[in-house]
Amino acid sequence: MKIFKTILFVLLAVCQTALFAQVKVGDTFSAWSEGYLDIHHINSGRGESLFAILPDGTTLMIDAGEIAPSPRTTEPRPDESRSAGEWIARYLQQMMRPLPEKKIDYLLLTHFHADHMGDVKLARERSKKGDYLLSGITEVGDRIPFRKIVDRNWPHYNWPHQLTGDQNMQNYIRFVKWQVTNGAVAEQFEVGSDRQFTLLYRAEQYPGFEIRNIAANGWVWTGVGDNRHNLFPPMDLIDHDELPGENQCSAAIRISYGKFDYFHGGDIVNAGATGSWRDIETPAGWVTGPVEVCKANHHASHDAMGEPFLKAVRPRVIVMQPWSASHPDHRVLQRMMDQSVYPGERDIFSTNLMEATKTVLGRGTESMKSRQGHVVIRVQPGGDYFTVFILDDSAESYAIKSIHGPYECR
Template sequence: MRLISFILPLLMVLSFSTNSVAASHPFSDVGDDFWAKDEINYLYQNGIIKGYEDGTFRPNHTVTRSQAATMISGALKLDLENRPAPPFVDIREDDPDYNVIAALADEGIITDRDGEFTPNAPLTRGQMAAIFKRAFQLEGHSGHEFSDIREGHSFYDEIQALAANNIVKGYAEDNTYRPNDSMSRAQFSAFLARVLDDSYQPANGELEIHHLNVGQGDSTLILTPNGKTILIDAGTQSAGQKVVYYLKQAGVSSIDKLIITHAHADHVGGAVEVMKNFDVSLVLDSGIPHTTQTYLNYLMYIDDHDIPFEVAAIGGSINLDPALTIQIVNSGMPGDRLNDGSVALHLTYNEFTYLITGDAEEKSEHRIVEQFQVESDVLRVGHHGSRTSTTPYFIKNVLPKVAIISYGEDNRYGHPHPEVLELLTAVGVERVYGTAGGDVVLVSNGEDFEVSGGNLIRDETPKPPPEDEVMYPININTADFETLQYITGVGPTIAQRIIDYRTIHGSFTSIEEIKNVSGIGDVSFERMKDEITVG
């Protein structure tokens, strides 16, 4: 009773409350997880922004031309005294920003619009480019053409100068710049910080996702293009030191987000060891508690060391890198068991997409598909490849090209289950990797991606067109190893199994008999039946 009376209040406090990180800036509406928090703080620390009297910054409000002028003036540290009157009919000497506008006009940084400055009008992205180019003497041509900005556009040279200096990237989904769109105060702050300090510029680097070999458990490290770190789960308690060693070898010095998908020991067990070795800015949890000592130790460590803790909210986002969209597509809901409450994330990096679902099972997989678009290039397969996850309805909506399964070699559960591997092949997954053979590392530049390491459980990568056209239907009794791979759904692994089967059992007597080959089920057979014959 004494233990229970201690556990329950602790679970209630930690599972349903939020701690906020103390920030250097004073703005009550710029939280630790706000995407431009670092840039806003940088500008505040350098005396460029002050915010409002009520202690807010109002980051999502539209930035006006007058506000932009004030920030530019502060960044340039302009002398505001003894400037000639600005040439704008709508700016009077008693206006609060008169001296700032006069100084920027005198420097040739701002110009009139038909004799007016229109100080309260929203600043557009095109106007921002023009002001930045003049204020900071930016030059260059990026070599990248935006689909909505052609040569001859009024802001073409200015936008190209910003792109050449890695200040702007445009919108990845349609390769536009959108010069007529107004800007928020946060967006303007982010661009201004990039001009003043290139450490805030969007990384031209790569996204890395490391799936650690922690035995029968899960631990995934995400290194964002701008150098932020996300650790999803930490394996069992005995795997904690392995996780710590791996992170240190990868150059990790702190963790921006530690995400514990759910409270089972093979996901949360190593978390305390990780928190002992790294500063953690925020722990994100499913909010579904467990009464094991392992989970209790994890909560107690968070509480004792005042580590910020939040419950993941379905539909929320993790905003660490402006190049990435990371959406929370599942978390704990009333009535969920631990597995179905797993925190699941869908990540988008330009053209590349990735989905990780913890141990989410059929109930939550259905919930995910019903609420979100989760088609993905790569799927970190749920629940170690158990048949309780990766259901047909789910996988037919995700349609990954590559799947990665975290499991321990010769585990007592038989993971990954054969029917899961068959289903992955049936929906067109080309390669399936496992962590039982080592750490699996995925690297993407936002367009292409590469996967290396681990053990290749299945490789169904389509073969290139043959020099001499293959004649269909292919005789599965006589076709060689290479020719068999021109059958839909047949890669090197399945081709060898077909050969092994006919060596042991003799010739196939019907095309339906091919379903006796491991990895070929009803779905696979329907895709290949018109391409094969037995004689």
Template sequence: MKRAVSLRLCRPSLLSITSLAIALMFGCTLLPHSAAAQSTRPGNIDLTLYAIDVEGGQATLIVAPSGGSMLVDTGWGGNNGRDAGRIMEAMKDAGITKIDKVLITHFHTDHVGGVPNLVERVKVGEFLDHGVNREDSDITRKDYAAYIKAIGNTPRRTLHPGDLIDIPGLNTTTITADGEHIKSVAGIKPAPNPYCANEPKWELDTTENPRSTGILIRFGLFSFLDLGDLTKAKEVPLVCPNNPLGHVSLYLVDHHGMNLSNSRALVDAIHPRVAIMDNGAHKAGSPEAWQTVHDSPGLLDLWMLHTAEGSDAAHNSAYPLIANLKGDSDGHYIKVVAVGDGSFSVTNARTGQTKKYPRE
């Protein structure tokens, strides 16, 4: 059984008979509501990360101990600015009022569509992306044009594999961009990948997905990998025949958990301790991808932003690990607080429960 030593923080207001049973199962320690709601970054010594629910798109907020911040993608546009509002809720919890950098992994509407709404409400210091749109589709051309118009005179930088992103207190390396990938990462020795031998050859699609800009963030002994919507045809060359990424503490499941991504050669090689799937209720979260991540060596938990309503119970995580249950569209996020010694905690905003993962 995959388990981690843990301490749970539960608000008494949540403790109905049902939730009390869940709390006892999780081994919860009871705290007053105000204590549970307080920032878990005393003295600004921790890294905080939010997997924000944008209904099957991506918006991931990273806040360094220094207060420096980066938002990876912005979710969808429209919906009365719903996704920008959810990003601002996470910003409020993190104690920030502006975003230093916004990284757009690629130019699909569920990643870049929210930029116009965001810049109307939030000051952004710099935009980062892989360059120009590479997809021959009207909707992607439209979203790319809207992005360029929305950022206006805000500084913009094109990233290439190996480029560093300056966020004080963090080591942030560009792993993939515009269809290319890094060969090695400073401080990590590439190692032969035994999982390559059984990996099929995958056909390269012509969308923006394989152009995704991916990053590896290191904070002491803690590491976080986000490769956007990178597909299998680009995942495999990244880690085969040698894996330049090493093992990671936290993995944002590629492509919202679609089976076009999350090859075993990648997922098993990076050996994540914990994974977060930013799926929607009716988007992605495929049984095949869920099973691949769930079965990866050493994985302790697979968290999900939504119940995947198109999958059976066997291919959804336990309810305490899901931020938004079936039919629940309240926009609950998953919050990660990491310490430089490699330990970290994950909080489900729906339940207020926190699970701690000790350093290895």
């Protein structure tokens, strides 16, 4: 019986591969299917958000930001008739159609900035469930059940200094407390662990799948077992104004599926010289190693995607999620494209680019594979190949704008 099930699964995978090969530009993006890994970089124009359906149907969301519009920020997508949190929730509900339950198994909040978690000043209403306002993550969680919430400093929110004085943090803490009271689990991100985010339904069918926690709060995985080491000096030796910021404390993970590897580091930065405790990005890259896809750190700002990091991870595909006129920095874009930094082909995709940014970057943007739209990575069963789909973000039809690949995993 076991052999029969294995043969059936292989035949099913072959049929699915043939089916997806027929997808073309203009079609509605096809639903996730068993064995595939889908990673959605959602473009709301108001910050970062990622949603993944893992090979057995386990779901993962990373961040759901919402910032105020301004002349220096990208336009809301699809439009401003709904909040970013509501648009993100509707996107998730659409993509979860093939799943038996419409829920988010894991929420990972990489750090406590509004473009990743939401801003209460933008809240259009208060939750009817608990004592919190709806913006970003809290609005998504109000519309779709969460099973586990993981962030960098639960439950005390006091490191490297007291965080509870901020209105956004107060609102988020009330939200997490309500979630825990009503059945969800909350945990602090465990650097080095490969057990905090696991397949929940048919893990035995996918032994080549792993999510490894790489870095957070100055701690970085050593690459051996669950061991980690601390890069930060004791906080009592640092002046308050010099304490590490939220970006330096960002949680970073590597998703692996067979030969496929993906890095997501939130807003992790190289804010100091290589070897300095302020440079978290470089040691995180060293221990991560080569990946097929890398979500650009800190929106490809001036203090991220440094040369040592790029040499370490050598991504075939880089996905940027800009929301400001300063994203990406022109020197960072040049560095990501530079063949002398690391050899080989690489494709760069962006969910957004402001017209002012395009003017500053000039011809540098012409080599990008995409400059507008949701960017979806679809990994074939087993992890040997992946394809990049760009989806129309101007409506909820999710029509395919372009298809790139398939790329062979290394």
